Amino acid sequence: MQVVNVLSLLLIALTWLCALRAGYRLSLRCGVNESASAWALACIPPTAGLVCAVHVVMTLSFVTGAAVVTPVPIAVAFGVLGWIGSRVVGRLGGDAQNPSAVKEPPSAEPRMGWLWLPVLCVAGMYAVFFVDAVTRYPTGYDGLHYHLPTAVGWMRTARMDLSLGLLHQSFPENGMIVPFLLAFSKSDRLLTLVHLPKALWVALSIFGLARAVGVGNRAALLGACIALSVPIVVFQSFSSYIDLYAASAWLAALLALTWVARTSDARQRRMLIVLAGLSAGVALGSKTTFLVLVPLLGVVAIAAARMSSKDAVRPGSSPVRAALWFGVACLACSFGWFTRGAIQAGNPVYPLAVEVGGERLLPGVAAREHFPSRPIVRKLARWWDYPWRETKHSGTGYPYSVNNAMGAAYAAFVPVGFVAALWGFITRRERTVERAWMLIYAALSLTGMILLLTLFREMLRFVLPLGLIGAVFGAWLVQRMVDRHPRVVPVLATVAFAVTAAVAVLKPAHALAGRIRGDVWSRAEFYEMPAEVDDLSTGARILNLAELPATYPLYGEDLDREVITALQWEAMLSGRAMSARSLREHGIEYIYLRGPCPNDWPRDLPVTLLGGDGDGPSPRSCVEGRIYRVAESDRRVVHLSAAPQAGPLSNDR
Amino acid sequence: MLRVRHADRLWLGLCVLSLCAYMALSESVRAFGAEVLRLTGKFCG
Numbered sequence: 236m237q238v239v240n241v242l243s244l245l246l247i248a249l250t251w252l253c254a255l256r257a258g259y260r261l262s263l264r265c266g267v268n269e270s271a272s273a274w275a276l277a278c279i280p281p282t283a284g285l286v287c288a289v290h291v292v293m294t295l296s297f298v299t300g301a302a303v304v305t306p307v308p309i310a311v312a313f314g315v316l317g318w319i320g321s322r323v324v325g326r327l328g329g330d331a332q333n334p335s336a337v338k339e340p341p342s343a344e345p346r347m348g349w350l351w352l353p354v355l356c357v358a359g360m361y362a363v364f365f366v367d368a369v370t371r372y373p374t375g376y377d378g379l380h381y382h383l384p385t386a387v388g389w390m391r392t393a394r395m396d397l398s399l400g401l402l403h404q405s406f407p408e409n410g411m412i413v414p415f416l417l418a419f420s421k422s423d424r425l426l427t428l429v430h431l432p433k434a435l436w437v438a439l440s441i442f443g444l445a446r447a448v449g450v451g452n453r454a455a456l457l458g459a460c461i462a463l464s465v466p467i468v469v470f471q472s473f474s475s476y477i478d479l480y481a482a483s484a485w486l487a488a489l490l491a492l493t494w495v496a497r498t499s500d501a502r503q504r505r506m507l508i509v510l511a512g513l514s515a516g517v518a519l520g521s522k523t524t525f526l527v528l529v530p531l532l533g534v535v536a537i538a539a540a541r542m543s544s545k546d547a548v549r550p551g552s553s554p555v556r557a558a559l560w561f562g563v564a565c566l567a568c569s570f571g572w573f574t575r576g577a578i579q580a581g582n583p584v585y586p587l588a589v590e591v592g593g594e595r596l597l598p599g600v601a602a603r604e605h606f607p608s609r610p611i612v613r614k615l616a617r618w619w620d621y622p623w624r625e626t627k628h629s630g631t632g633y634p635y636s637v638n639n640a641m642g643a644a645y646a647a648f649v650p651v652g653f654v655a656a657l658w659g660f661i662t663r664r665e666r667t668v669e670r671a672w673m674l675i676y677a678a679l680s681l682t683g684m685i686l687l688l689t690l691f692r693e694m695l696r697f698v699l700p701l702g703l704i705g706a707v708f709g710a711w712l713v714q715r716m717v718d719r720h721p722r723v724v725p726v727l728a729t730v731a732f733a734v735t736a737a738v739a740v741l742k743p744a745h746a747l748a749g750r751i752r753g754d755v756w757s758r759a760e761f762y763e764m765p766a767e768v769d770d771l772s773t774g775a776r777i778l779n780l781a782e783l784p785a786t787y788p789l790y791g792e793d794l795d796r797e798v799i800t801a802l803q804w805e806a807m808l809s810g811r812a813m814s815a816r817s818l819r820e821h822g823i824e825y826i827y828l829r830g831p832c833p834n835d836w837p838r839d840l841p842v843t844l845l846g847g848d849g850d851g852p853s854p855r856s857c858v859e860g861r862i863y864r865v866a867e868s869d870r871r872v873v874h875l876s877a878a879p880q881a882g883p884l885s886n887d888r
Numbered sequence: 889m890l891r892v893r894h895a896d897r898l899w900l901g902l903c904v905l906s907l908c909a910y911m912a913l914s915e916s917v918r919a920f921g922a923e924v925l926r927l928t929g930k931f932c933g
Contacts, residue, residue, distance in 0.1 A: 716896050
């Protein structure tokens with residue numbers, strides 16, 4: 236690891252912390268007088284600043300054609316953006332002591348009492364996941380298949396180019412910026428914890444969103460616990476999926492918008508809308524599904540700008556201006572991906588195809604090509620009782636996972652809270668800001684349900700932020716019940732959280748116990764690969780013909796190898812069969828296989844078994860993972876691109 | 889006031905019912921039970 240990279244990473248970390256502190260002061264200046272909300276909004280400037288800095292450097296690399304996406308220019312850009320940000324905030328005027336920023340007086344709310352028990356259940360659940368995560372290597376199907384390999388690819392090439400024709404390597408990946416930077420530290424154990432702070436960000440945002448509808452601290456804390464206990468959240472906190480990353484930014488943006496309606500000063504409102512836009516931009520650049528979810532926030536921004544707080548100096552502000560500020564800020568944290576798509580594929584939203592009336596206007600792939608479509612009645616039949624049944628509609632295995640289940644606490648409080656809130660809308664006619672936000676949350680939740688069954692093709696994690704808003708309804712219901720039933724509600728909550736925690740921790744606890752019992756600590760053993768995989772040389776070029784998630788493990792502990800997936804290999808062969816010549820042409824040094832050999836595996840392939848069990852150089856029935864070395868005389872020394880259309884990968888760094 | 893108290897009791901009852909429905913119907917709880925039985929069986933014998 237180069238010293239200059241170490242210094243740059245330290246500088247980035249330092250700038251991040253300074254920006255967090257400045258973000259907190261900014262929140263106070265914007266009139267955010269509730270601690271959890273202030274800290275949730277404080278996370279926006281450092282997160283957005285780092286993302287924006289990477290986008291600036293990335294765009295520079297597209298324009299100049301130079302491989303400059305490394306920690307040094309990113310640290311410089313981040314520092315410059317931080318300085319500009321501090322100047323802008325300085326011009327905002329006011330200080331933390333301005334009248335609207337005075338801390339709320341301590342409320343006369345009763346103490347937490349037995350409500351600490353549910354909080355302890357959630358803390359215990361995260362503790363088990365944490366211990367498991369720090370003693371293992373990164374996991375997650377999508378993460379090992381393409382999220383982490385994409386980040387490693389950026390690190391190796393110092394570029395963030397598109398891989399035309401390769402869907403998974405072409406997604407916007409704001410969520411992989413921190414793993415990309417951590418990859419320079421050559422320690423992939425850190426990557427298991429990279430999304431844990433996002434769970435905390437979600438908890439702070441849900442707490443703030445609950446407070447925005449008049450919920451007290453105790454019930455708001457329980458709402459945050461409901462969100463944290465959702466299995467998708469806890470599993471993704473320690474995995475390499477990016478739905479949680481994007482959802483945390485989206486929820487923080489929504490929180491900023493709730494404060495727009497609660498502050499009186501025009502400059503504070505504008506600043507909060509900009510903060511919301513920046514956070515929404517982070518989400519927009521994280522996943523293509525947010526091309527749908529972020530415009531929903533745009534609508535909320537317009538509504539928030541029209542709302543007047545109780546002591547507003549003037550009623551509302553121009554919705555057009557609010558939309559403009561929101562949109563510009565949003566693009567500041569996502570423009571790099573749109574620029575990349577426009578320059579390299581002729582489609583800003585690549586890999587998503589742009590179609591009008593069935594006619595493809597811009598290249599890419601349509602969702603229907605990857606997800607099955609079912610009649611709406613059948614979809615309703617599959618989903619109406621989902622919170623209680625938790626049937627796994629996508630993927631296989633244990634129901635609690637990165638893409639399935641909402642947990643017992645969610646099932647106990649959220650559906651009832653939602654119905655109770657709807658009943659309240661019908662039976663009571665009040666005109667308060669709190670009620671308006673409840674209506675907005677309800678509308679967003681309903682939109683989430685509709686999107687799940689239509690555009691998002693029943694992929695639950697695609698609507699994660701909208702699903703997590705449900706925790707606010709749970710908090711609101713607890714608020715209503717807890718004073719009248721101070722014993723029953725804590726008991727009910729404790730049972731619900733304990734059930735969720737028990738079901739969730741079984742898998743990590745079992746895996747951890749298995750590793751301790753079997754003394755499985757090496758990388759190769761963890762990924763069930765031959766030990767020889769750990770010893771391959773630096774810069775080795777490996778063809779992965781096993782399952783796609785084997786891609787990341789093959790990069791090795793120092794992430795210094797080059798791995799070509801079966802999908803990339805297919806593109807490289809362009810319809811030809813695999814042969815000694817094709818291996819030679821593409822400089823393949825090793826082939827990794829698990830299970831039977833492919834049908835087109837030639838008998839005379841010049842390979843020797845290096846590691847793993849097999850009955851010779853070309854076994855047809857072996858199910859173990861095994862690595863073959865391609866005969867020296869049959870490969871070129873010059874390495875070609877792993878992604879053939881994306882420019883050469885240099886191995887000389 | 890009385891109506892509010894009755895309504896709160898109703899919502900609390902529905903929450904309890906909802907949790908019971910989860911325990912009875914959830915495939916996750918069933919999978920957890922099966923896994924615990926399997927592991928216990930493996931451990932004991």
